[in-house]
Amino acid sequence: MIDVLVAGGGPAGLAAAVRAAGLGLEAVVVEPRPVPVDKACGEGIMPSGVAALRALGVEPAGHPLRGIRYVRGTRSAEADFTGPAGLGVRRTVLHTALYERAVGLGVRVVPGKVTGVHQGPDRVTACGLTARWLIAADGLHSPVRRGLGLDGPVSPVRRYGQRRHFRVAPWTPFVEVHWSARGEAYVTPLGGDLVGVAVLSQERRAYADQLADFPGLAAVLAGREDGPVRGAGPLRRRARTPWADRVLLAGDAAGYVDALTGEGVALAVATARAAVDAVAAGRPQDYPAAWARLTRRHRVLTAGLLALARRPGTARLVVPAAHRAPALFRTAVRALQ
Template sequence: MRGRSAEKEAATESAGPGGYAEVLIVGAGPAGLACAIAAARQGLQVEVVDGMSPPIDKACGEGLMPDALESLAALGFDLDKFIDPSQCASMKGIRFLSGDIAAQASFPAEAGRGIRRTVLHAALLECAVQLGVGFSWSTSVQGIEPGPDGVVVCTNRQSFRCRYLVGADGLRSQIAKWSGLAEGARITSHRFCMRQHYCVAPWSDFVEVYWSDWGQAYVTPISATEVCVAFTADRKLASPEVALRGFPLLEERLGGAERKGTPRGAVTVIRTLRSVATGSIALVGDASGAVDTVTGEGMALSFRYAAALVSAIRAGDLARYHQAHRRIQRLPTLMSRVLLLLGNSPRLRAIVFRILEKCPWIFAGLLRVHVGA
C-alpha cells in the first residue's frame, strides 16, 4: 500500500456499485469537475472524492479569459445555462498600469467573464451532478495500490476500485507523490498571493493589472457591484491594506471601499513534472504542473488538460495525454517567465510597457497569441 493504510469503511453519498468507478477523480476543484464533466459526457462512470464539502473556495483572480470559456464550451459546459448574468461581469480586455504608463488591448473576438470562484464551482458541480457523476464528500484518500487492471484507492470511509485514477488534488498532490509522478518536479518560481473582494462598482470592463517593484495587483470585475483584487508578490502578504500600499493608484480607488469577506492567501509557482501519467494514473490541474498566476491562464489550462486526458482515456493510451499536456503547457510557461522578467526589471518593464502604450496593435497581437486566437 502506498501512503497510510485505511481500514475504516463507511457508506459514501454516491459510490458506484461495490465502490467501483471507471474513472475516480481525487479533488473536486474546477480541474476535477471539468474532468468529471468531460468523462461523463463520454459515457464513462465517474466518481469524485474530496476531503472537503462544497462550496470549495480558493485564492484566485476569478477571471475567465475567452480561451477558458472556449475550453469550457468544448467540454460541453454551457456557462449561460448555469450562471445568471447578474452573477458575473464582462471582461473586454487587459490593461497594464505601471507608474504613468497605461497600455491596453481588447480580446480579439469574444469577451471574457469575471466570476466568483464559488459561483463557478457551484455551476460546474450542478452540471456534473446532472450528468450522473457520483460524489463522496469529506472523504480523504489514505493510500493507493496500483494493479494491472486499475487502482485500489483507500479512503477514510471506504475503498474504491477504479480503472483510471485522476489526481486533481492541487500543488501538494498526494496522488502525484504516491504514484511517483512528483519525483523530479522542478519549481523555477515561487511567489505569494492574496485575494480580497471589494464592494464597489467596477470602473472599467478591462482586467486591470497594476505593476510595481513590489509585485502585481489584478482587478477583475465580477458583478455590477463588486470587484476581485488578487495581489502577488515575492514575499508573504500581511493584509490587503498593506498590499494596497504598493500600488498608490489602486489605493486611491479602493482605500475607502468596503471589503467583502475575509482575505484568502495561496502560493503561485512555475512547476513542471517529468511525466503526468503512469500506468492507470494521471494528473490534471495544479497537480500536473503550474504556471504563475501572472498569465491568468490557470483555469483555461485545467479545462484543456481535462479534455486531453479524457480523450486519452477513451483511446486507452495515457501516453497521449502526457504528450498533449506538454504541448498545452509550453506557451503559458513561456509567458509566465517573460512576464515575471518584466516584473523583476523596472527598467525593462518601463521600456516594454511604453512601447505597448504607443503601439497598441503590438499589445493586441500579443494578446491574440496569449488567448490562442
C-alpha cells in the same frame, strides 16, 4: 468497477468528471471540502476558457471581460480580445455551476482526500474505491503527485498570491494589471457592484501591505472590503511527467508556472478534457504530448513575462514598453486568449 476516479473537486476535477460522464463513463469525484469551494483565484476566465466551459454545458453568471489593460502610474496599455469576451466569475459561482452540471450528469461526489494510491495492471485503488483510471486534479500541492514520486525540481523563484473582494462598481470592462517594483495587482470585474483584486509577489506580506504598493488603486478600494483574504503559494510547481500508468495529472497538479497571465481555469478545463479523452481511447501514453501541446504557449509566454516581472529594474519597463508598442502587446494578449 468505476471507470474514472477523480482526486479533487475543483474546476479541473469537476471538468474531468463532466467530460467522462458525457462520454458515458462512470465518474466519481473525491473532495474533502463542502460545496461551494472558494480559494485564492484571479477569477478572470479567458475567452478560450469560457468556450471550453460552454462545451461542457457550463455557463456561469459573471461580468463580460473585453480584454487586458496594463497600468503603471499614469501610463497604460490595453488590448481587446478578438471574438467572444472573457468572463469575470466569482470562484464560488464557477464551482457551483460545475458541481451542478456534474451531479446532473450522474457524477458521484464523495467526501474524502486521496492520498495512498495503489496501482495494478488494470485498476487503481484509493480511498477504498477501485477504478480503471485515476485523474489527479488535487491542486498545486497535489498529494497524489507527491505520493507517486512525480514532483519535479523546486523552483528557486517563489511567488505568492492573495485575493480579496471589494464592494465597488467595476470601472472598466478590462482585467486591469497594475504593476509595481514589488509585484502586481489584478483587478477583475465580477458584477454590478463587485470586483476581485488579487496581488502577486515574491514577498510574503499582509494583503494590506501588498495593496499599499498601488496607492491609486488602494485609495479607490479603501473601506470597500467584502469578505476574507485568501492566499495560495508558492505558485511555481512542476511534475516530472503528467502520466504514471493508470494515473493522469490534470490542472495545477500537472504543473503550474504563474497566475500572471490568468489562464488557470482555461488550462484546467483543457487538460482535464485531454486526460479523460486519452483514457477513454485506452491510450494514456498519448496524454503527455497532448498536455505539452495544450500548455506550451502559456508556459513559454508566462515564463518570459515572469522573468521580467521578478526583477524591479525590468518590471518597471513592462508597461512603458507595452504602451510604446501596442501592436506587440495586442499580439501577446491574443496569443493567450
